[in-house]
Amino acid sequence: MMIVTINPADLLMLEGRYGVRPPAPFVPGSEGVGRISAVGPGVTLRVGDIVMPMPGNTWIEQITLSARHVVPLAADVDLEQAAMLKANPATALVMLEDIIPMQPGDWIILNAANSAVGQNVVKVGRALGLRIACVVRREGAARILRDLGAEVVIVDAGTGAAPALPDGVKARLALDAIGGVATERLAAAVADGGTVVNYGLLSGESPRLSAHDLVFRGLILRGFWLAPWFATAGPARIKQVYSQLVTWLGEGKIGAKVDARYPIEQTPEAVAHAAREGRDGKVLITTRFLKG
Numbered sequence: 666m667m668i669v670t671i672n673p674a675d676l677l678m679l680e681g682r683y684g685v686r687p688p689a690p691f692v693p694g695s696e697g698v699g700r701i702s703a704v705g706p707g708v709t710l711r712v713g714d715i716v717m718p719m720p721g722n723t724w725i726e727q728i729t730l731s732a733r734h735v736v737p738l739a740a741d742v743d744l745e746q747a748a749m750l751k752a753n754p755a756t757a758l759v760m761l762e763d764i765i766p767m768q769p770g771d772w773i774i775l776n777a778a779n780s781a782v783g784q785n786v787v788k789v790g791r792a793l794g795l796r797i798a799c800v801v802r803r804e805g806a807a808r809i810l811r812d813l814g815a816e817v818v819i820v821d822a823g824t825g826a827a828p829a830l831p832d833g834v835k836a837r838l839a840l841d842a843i844g845g846v847a848t849e850r851l852a853a854a855v856a857d858g859g860t861v862v863n864y865g866l867l868s869g870e871s872p873r874l875s876a877h878d879l880v881f882r883g884l885i886l887r888g889f890w891l892a893p894w895f896a897t898a899g900p901a902r903i904k905q906v907y908s909q910l911v912t913w914l915g916e917g918k919i920g921a922k923v924d925a926r927y928p929i930e931q932t933p934e935a936v937a938h939a940a941r942e943g944r945d946g947k948v949l950i951t952t953r954f955l956k957g
Contacts (some may be wrong), residue, residue, distance in 0.1 A: 667695030668748040669723045671948045679936065684890075686772070694723030696751035698744055708732045715742060717751055717907070718806070719895065720868075726929060726952045728767065736907050739915075746914055749921050749947055754910050756891050757785035758865065760840055761793060763898075764889070765860050769794030769840065772830060774854045775840035776847055777867055778815070779806035781921060786840060787813045788919045800828045800851065827853035838862065845870030846884070849878070857882045866890045869880040922946030 675693050701714045703930055709732070710716065710738040716735035718728060738747055761767060769849040773790055777783055778799030790797040791814050799810045819828045827850040830836065835856035838908040841848045842865035852861050852874055859955040861884055863872040878884045895903065912920045924946035927935035 667697050667699045667723060667726065667728070667950075667952050668744055669694050669950045670749050670752075671950065672696070672752055674752075675724075676936065676940055677816060679930065685892075692722035692725050693727070695721045696748065697723040698738065698742075698747040698750075699728070702727065704732075710735070710737060715740060715744070715747070717747060719751070719903075724932065724950060726879065736904070738911060742911065743914065743920075745923055745926075745949060746920050747911075748949060750907070750910055750914065752891065753785045753921070754789065754914075754919050755906055756782050756889075757789040758906055758910060759891065759894055759898075760862055760864065760889055761789060761795065761838075763894070764862055764887070765838060767795060768795070770796060771838070772796045772798060772834060772836040773838050773840065774798040774800065774828070774830065774836040775842070776800040776821075776828075776851050777842035777865065778810055778818075780842060780865075782864070783840075784810070784813060784872055784921070785919065786904070787815045789913075792913055792918045798828075798854070799857045810848055811938070823847065823850070827851075835859070840864065841872055841882060843867045844872040846873070848872035849874055852878050852884055852886075855884060858884070860885045860887065862887055862889050924948055926951055928952070 672695055674683060679693060698717050701712050704710055715738045718730055719734050754808055775783055775786055775793055779801050787797050797815050799815045800819045800821050801807050802822060804820055807820050810818045821828045836854050837856060837859050839851045839855045839861045841851050841861060841863045844866040845868040855861060861867060874884060874886050886905060924944045925938050926949045929950050929952045935948050935950050
């Protein structure tokens with residue numbers, strides 16, 4: 666009994682273009698929320714409890730998991746928002762807290778900032794007291810980010826001068842979702858010795874920095890993917906991250922729009938909708954959800 670999301674990574678995996686290719690056949694889906702329908706002996710969770718499954722393969726009506734592989738959620742949690750909690754909000758929080766030590770008032774700059782992860786970076790960054798500069802390609806996306814509270818929004822078509830923060834300020838951390846030359850353009854706004862994190866390849870090209878950035882400015886380029894973070898963070902840190910996210914969700918500090926909902930029987934239509942350009946929010950797949 667599940668509510669699950671469709672993320673860009675799911676679409677890429679279905680197309681065989683994701684960085685990891687599971688052997689076919691496989692069950693897609695990386696996140697969701699479910700209600701427990703049965704428990705085994707010695708399990709403290711109860712039938713009817715709401716949980717977030719941590720493994721993938723969530724586009725399914727029922728799934729059997731070890732109790733240690735689910736995160737219990739409050740009975741009054743918003744189910745649709747909880748279904749979107751595992752991937753994008755966690756990616757934002759971990760990149761802002763676990764890459765380098767950040768202090769309130771530090772600057773972050775990111776491109777593709779109107780993406781789901783980007784919007785979560787704005788919301789989570791504000792909750793952490795960080796100053797956020799967003800780079801987008803069109804004014805319509807800029808307006809959305811200003812409404813979310815981004816302090817600086819730069820419309821950059823990818824030509825001309827590289828994006829820059831006001832008054833010569835430099836960021837300590839850059840988050841790059843595009844790769845290729847966009848990585849280098851974003852790095853121009855980073856302070857010497859700063860860090861550039863690539864977490865996506867929207868351009869289809871590998872991220873790159875110039876020799877000047879790497880050798881003479883001492884910039885660090887590294888990648889991030891949430892999946893290996895789960896393997897290394899440890900249970901205590903994982904619990905801490907999701908506890909914080911659930912708290913912020915309840916306080917209205919984070920959350921995402923839902924553009925459409927489809928029953929699991931209409932999954933092909935849901936996938937086609939999620940692949941459309943210009944949609945406004947996430948597409949969810951729902952199965953029969955038991956009442957508590």
